[in-house]
Amino acid sequence: MTRPLDPRTCPTCGDPLRFEILDDERFLVAWSCVTCGLIRTTEPV
Numbered sequence: 184m185t186r187p188l189d190p191r192t193c194p195t196c197g198d199p200l201r202f203e204i205l206d207d208e209r210f211l212v213a214w215s216c217v218t219c220g221l222i223r224t225t226e227p228v
C-alpha cells in the first residue's frame with residue numbers, strides 16, 4: 184500500500200465520505216462514512 188490516504192475516502196471500506204462543516208471559521212469539518220459509520224474530524228493546524 185504505497186498509495187497516500189485520501190482524506191475524502193473511508194480508510195476502512197474505501198467508500199467516499201460525506202463531509203459536514205462544524206465550524207466555518209476554523210474550517211473544522213466532520214467526515215462520515217455512510218457504509219461503515221466511521222466519523223473523523225479534520226482541523227487544519
Ligand SMILES: [Zn+2]
Pocket residue numbers: 193194195196197198216217218219220221
Ligand atoms: Zn467506511
